[in-house]
Amino acid sequence: MKIIVDWNRCTGLGICESLAPGVFEVDDAGDLVLLSETVSDGDLEGVRQAVEGCPTEALRLEP
Amino acid sequence: MSGRRFVVVGASLAGLRAVEAARKSGFDGPITLIGAEPHLPYDRPPLSKAFLDGADLPAFRGEEVLRDELGAELVLGTAATALDTTAGTVHAGEREFGYDALVIATGARARTLQGTDGLRGVHTLRTRDDAQAVRRALDAGARTVVVGAGFIGSEVASAARKRGRDVTIVEALPTPLVRAVGQTMGAACAALHTRAGTDLRCGVGVEAVEGAGTVERVRLTDGTVLAADLVVAGIGAVPATGWLAGSGLTLDDGVVCDETLFTGAPGVYAAGDVARWHNPMFGRHMRLEHWTSAAEQGAVAARNALDPAVAKPYSTVPYFWSDWYGSRIQFVGVPATDEVRVVDGGPGGDHFVALYREGDRLAGALTLNGQTQIMKYRGLIARGAAWTQGLEFAGRRRSAAMERV
Ligand SMILES: Cc1cc2nc3c(=O)[nH]c(=O)nc-3n(C[C@H](O)[C@H](O)[C@H](O)COP(=O)(O)OP(=O)(O)OC[C@H]3O[C@@H](n4cnc5c(N)ncnc54)[C@H](O)[C@@H]3O)c2cc1C
Ligand code: SF4
Numbered sequence: 127m128k129i130i131v132d133w134n135r136c137t138g139l140g141i142c143e144s145l146a147p148g149v150f151e152v153d154d155a156g157d158l159v160l161l162s163e164t165v166s167d168g169d170l171e172g173v174r175q176a177v178e179g180c181p182t183e184a185l186r187l188e189p
Numbered sequence: 190m191s192g193r194r195f196v197v198v199g200a201s202l203a204g205l206r207a208v209e210a211a212r213k214s215g216f217d218g219p220i221t222l223i224g225a226e227p228h229l230p231y232d233r234p235p236l237s238k239a240f241l242d243g244a245d246l247p248a249f250r251g252e253e254v255l256r257d258e259l260g261a262e263l264v265l266g267t268a269a270t271a272l273d274t275t276a277g278t279v280h281a282g283e284r285e286f287g288y289d290a291l292v293i294a295t296g297a298r299a300r301t302l303q304g305t306d307g308l309r310g311v312h313t314l315r316t317r318d319d320a321q322a323v324r325r326a327l328d329a330g331a332r333t334v335v336v337g338a339g340f341i342g343s344e345v346a347s348a349a350r351k352r353g354r355d356v357t358i359v360e361a362l363p364t365p366l367v368r369a370v371g372q373t374m375g376a377a378c379a380a381l382h383t384r385a386g387t388d389l390r391c392g393v394g395v396e397a398v399e400g401a402g403t404v405e406r407v408r409l410t411d412g413t414v415l416a417a418d419l420v421v422a423g424i425g426a427v428p429a430t431g432w433l434a435g436s437g438l439t440l441d442d443g444v445v446c447d448e449t450l451f452t453g454a455p456g457v458y459a460a461g462d463v464a465r466w467h468n469p470m471f472g473r474h475m476r477l478e479h480w481t482s483a484a485e486q487g488a489v490a491a492r493n494a495l496d497p498a499v500a501k502p503y504s505t506v507p508y509f510w511s512d513w514y515g516s517r518i519q520f521v522g523v524p525a526t527d528e529v530r531v532v533d534g535g536p537g538g539d540h541f542v543a544l545y546r547e548g549d550r551l552a553g554a555l556t557l558n559g560q561t562q563i564m565k566y567r568g569l570i571a572r573g574a575a576w577t578q579g580l581e582f583a584g585r586r587r588s589a590a591m592e593r594v
Contacts, residue, residue, distance in 0.1 A: 139510055140519075141481060143564040144571075156517060156560040178488075181234070181480055 127165045128188045129173060131158065135184035142180055146172030193218045195495060196279055196286050198269045199294035199429075200224025202232070202480065203461030205249055206487030207292040208261050214492050220261040221288075223281050225295075227266035228317055229255065234480055236320035237341050238512050241327065241348035246317065269295070272436040274454035290456045290494035293433070293444055294487060297426035297462040297478060302336060302398060310404035311420045314341050323421055327352060331419035334358075334407045336395055338365035338379065340511040340518075342423025346387045347513045357388040357415055359395055359407070370520060370555050371529050374543050377536035377557070378518060385514040426478060428463045441465065443476040448502035450490040458494040460486035469504040470571070471523055471552075479509040506570045517560060521567040522553030528576075532583035533559070542566075544579050551579035562586065 129149070136158050142150040143158075149169050151159045165173050165187070177185045195211055197204045200222050208222055224230070229248035240246050255261050264281060271280040272291075279286045299313030310331070312322050323345065327333070333349045335342040338360035349356040366375035382389040394410040398420055407415045428443040438452050439445040443465035450458045450466050459466070461483035465476040477483075482505055493500035511518045516539065525547035534541035534557070542562055545553030551574045554566035569579055 138517075138560055140560060140564040141508070144506075144508070144567045147564070147568055152560040152564065154561050156558070179481065179484065181232075181484070 127170065128163055129160060129165060130186040130188055131160065132184045135182040137182055139181055142176035142185060145176040145179055149173055150176060193289040194287055195220045195290045196223065196288035197221070197292045197294060198223045198279060199296055199461070199463070200226065200230050200265060201294065201296055202230065203294035203296070203483045203487035204292070205230040206484050207294060207460060207491035208259055210488035210491040211495060212259055214495060216495050220259070221264060221286055222255070222261045223264040223267060223269055223279065223286070225268035226316060229265070231317055236317065237314055237344035237348070240320050241324050241345065242351060269432050272433055274437055274457060277456065288456065291458070292487070292490045292494055293457065293459040293463060294461045295429040295432070295463045297428050299422065299426050300424045302395065302422045302424070305398045308398060308400055308404050309402060310400070310418055311398060311422070313422050314345060315426065323419065326419040327354065330354065332417050333419045333421065334415050334417040335421045335423055337423035337425070338389060338391070339423050339425065342421065343382065343513050344511060345421045345423065346382060347385070350385050350387055350514065357390065358382060359393060359409060360389065360391045361394045363392040365391065369524060371524050371526060373529055373536065374555050377541065380537060381513050381516060426462070428476065430463060445474065449493050449500040450486060450503055451493065451500060456494060458490040460490035466503065469502050470506055477507050479507055481508050506567050508567060516558050518557055519559065519563040520553065520555045521563060522570045523547070525552035532580065533587060542583065544583065546576045549576050551576050
């Protein structure tokens with residue numbers, strides 16, 4: 127699975143980082159950084175929660 | 190699972206998430222979503238942020254999505270007025286809605302300034318209609334007085350400054366935000382106002398808001414008179430539980446629930462700003478007014494209401510953010526008072542990190558422009574980190590930052 131970020135929506139709130147810290151990180155400037163674009167099986171549940179938990183609905187998972 | 194009726198009262202964030210979670214969990218019975226506002230569910234945080242700057246505010250979901258994809262009957266512009274937990278019915282408008290599972294998600298309503306009823310130009314900021322009125326006044330160049338230096342009031346002041354308008358905040362307490370972030374850090378946040386040119390007056394109350402039909406001035410308890418065309422009251426919110434009087438539910442600053450958001454009445458769960466639930470993460474009851482927990486609780490409450498036999502607890506490290514003058518304030522955990530220590534930056538600057546100790550546990554963290562740090566502390570708190578671990582983590586971040594320089 128691949129993560130798609132809608133950069134026009136993301137405001138760097140970091141909820142994704144707290145749900146899947148191995149995949150998402152917000153940098154010093156407050157911008158989201160994807161640590162990896164493809165999701166390992168171990169991270170999948172956290173990433174699913176991040177997709178659901180993002181307040182701006184900026185995240186999508188694609189096969 | 191079909192044949193059972195699922196009713197959600199309150200058509201905002203928690204209510205919408207309840208409806209979505211019900212369908213995601215495979216529930217295929219009838220769903221009714223009852224909301225007092227005439228609008229489709231929409232997002233509130235932008236109301237005091239981008240919306241005041243002129244941005245649009247689309248609904249979370251279109252009407253077709255709610256009706257057709259989610260198959261929810263929408264009963265909007267209709268407040269529920271009573272709950273009968275014995276009969277299993279909700280009264281709203283002229284109708285009565287029977288339920289087998291119910292989620293209460295009526296949120297909170299803004300406290301209003303006493304004696305300002307019917308005075309034009311005086312607003313709270315809770316709903317889309319409120320925000321529209323405030324925005325229109327700002328567009329018209331209103332001289333603005335904000336009552337209450339909490340998060341929402343502060344964001345309104347920030348929006349006014351962004352347009353180059355003069356704005357005054359009147360705060361009754363000597364230091365703002367003491368309950369939310371403590372004394373020292375409340376003062377540190379307040380400094381942002383002064384630096385942005387907002388006239389912040391603390392330790393003074395509002396004596397009267399005066400005007401002939403429309404507000405003209407605000408008279409303060411120290412005798413000062415402030416000319417005003419727009420007064421925004423940001424003096425907190427109270428849980429919307431009025432309609433539950435006589436229902437038998439335990440009401441105590443919100444609907445009191447156990448850790449699964451269960452109210453004690455068969456099939457009845459609560460979620461969002463209206464719910465005071467037992468948060469196992471901190472072993473205490475709390476009622477939050479935060480986006481993240483409202484969204485998550487909506488989903489948990491729905492799943493638990495529809496399948497109580499396997500109800501799961503909702504455990505969380507509270508998180509909220511607030512945007513002032515281009516700076517982002519973020520808080521995770523609880524504002525414990527045993528000790529507050531600034532571990533990065535300084536209270537007077539543009540960036541800081543403060544940690545909150547409860548006993549020997551790391552209980553909370555507050556950052557100003559510390560986006561890259563805040564969620565790492567949330568993780569530590571969720572894992573039950575000791576205070577010393579929090580300090581060690583902060584120390585490592587500081588040395589790493591030094592090496593980079
Ligand atoms: C201006 C503003 C800015 C905010 N900014 C932030 C922020 O930056 N970060 C953050 O974390 N949180 C923020 N919040 C808080 C966040 O928006 C709330 O926590 C969230 O909206 C709670 O959702 P809810 O569904 O529980 O309740 P609400 O959003 O309050 O919705 C409750 C709904 O129920 C309806 N209702 C009430 N009584 C009845 C009844 N008897 N019958 C039927 N319907 C009823 C109400 O009309 C309302 O539509 C902000 C809130 C506001 C108002
Ligand atoms: S939760 Fe959403 S808005 Fe926040 S950083 Fe992640 S993708 Fe961006």
